[in-house]
Amino acid sequence: MRQGIILVGLGVAIWAVPTLFFLLFGKWVVLETEDPYFGSSLFLLEMLSFLLLIGMALIVRLKLFRERGSATRFGFVAAAVGLLLSTYTVWHRESVFPAFNEGQHHSYTVWMTLAYALTLVVPAVVDRLVKEPAKQPEVLPEKEHEAATVHSDNTMEQPGL
DSSP: OHHHHHHHHHHHHHHHHHHHHHHHHHHHHOOOTTSTTHHHHHHHHHHHHHHHHHHHHHHIIIIIOOSTTHHHHHHHHHHHHHHHHHHHHHHTHHHHSTTOOHHHHHHHHHHHHHHHHHHHHHHHHHHHHSOOOOOOOOOOOOOHHHHSEEOTTSOEEOTTO
């Protein structure tokens, strides 16, 4: 239950951060689909998304939930929550992104679609690449009387000497 709530919270954050980024800087970084530099702009935005997803997946897998599959669960939950919230964002695009023209709305939707595809794939790949820690051999506690044996002639024998 606790893990689910945390993953939903991270999913909301994964949606909120880029939405706020595009709200603040979208007028300058989102090019229209007809623009000759649209491809390179989209590539750079997707690479930024890719790097952020790698970082978040590593945090989830190595710090928050150390079990195998936790980053994959994070990707699924983040994609589901983000897609639901982005549906509302795209539906009310004129009020959410008033500075965008129609071409920029299309570009944002293209970026968003590719970013959610990355959200499904990248954490799963990170989950597969993170190695399980090597299991330590179980050390059995030594009994005190085995550490030093006293003989009947009052001489002491210690193991390994």
